[in-house]
Amino acid sequence: MEIKMKPIDLIKQAVKAQNNAHAKYSNFTVGCALLTKDDDVILGCNIESAAYPSTMCAERVAIYAALAKGITRFKAIAIVSPLSAKPCGPCRQIIYEYLSDIPIYVSNGKTDKYETHHISDLLPHPFG
Numbered sequence: 001m002e003i004k005m006k007p008i009d010l011i012k013q014a015v016k017a018q019n020n021a022h023a024k025y026s027n028f029t030v031g032c033a034l035l036t037k038d039d040d041v042i043l044g045c046n047i048e049s050a051a052y053p054s055t056m057c058a059e060r061v062a063i064y065a066a067l068a069k070g071i072t073r074f075k076a077i078a079i080v081s082p083l084s085a086k087p088c089g090p091c092r093q094i095i096y097e098y099l100s101d102i103p104i105y106v107s108n109g110k111t112d113k114y115e116t117h118h119i120s121d122l123l124p125h126p127f128g
């Protein structure tokens, strides 16, 4: 599938979502931008709760929102956090199950630098 949008433009969208994060417990804000097959962008940010396990990661907010809209095919995903964090374990599992092996751009959102990963590298020997 052709990806017309530049990685840096998808990363900028993820920064927009990061600015909406609710991270008052960890102070670690994460933003995610998911590029759909039809070139729409679905955003997610982390949302924390006083009941800590109720917290939801930015990646899954975006993926679940897309699925709820009936969107099931994707071209790329960008994830932005202060430490250029790669997705956590549960997010890797959901990425494996619901996105195909699309590029995963990871950045701190502060510079034009980013890393490109694939779920096949991040989650070898997947379950499912």
Ligand code: THU
Residues within 6 Å of the ligand: 023, 026, 028, 029, 030, 045, 046, 047, 048, 055, 056, 057, 058, 059, 085, 086, 087, 088, 091
């Ligand atoms: N977080 C994400 O949004 N995505 C990840 O892949 C890892 C962690 C969030 C959850 C929590 O709000 C904060 O980062 C600290 O763990």
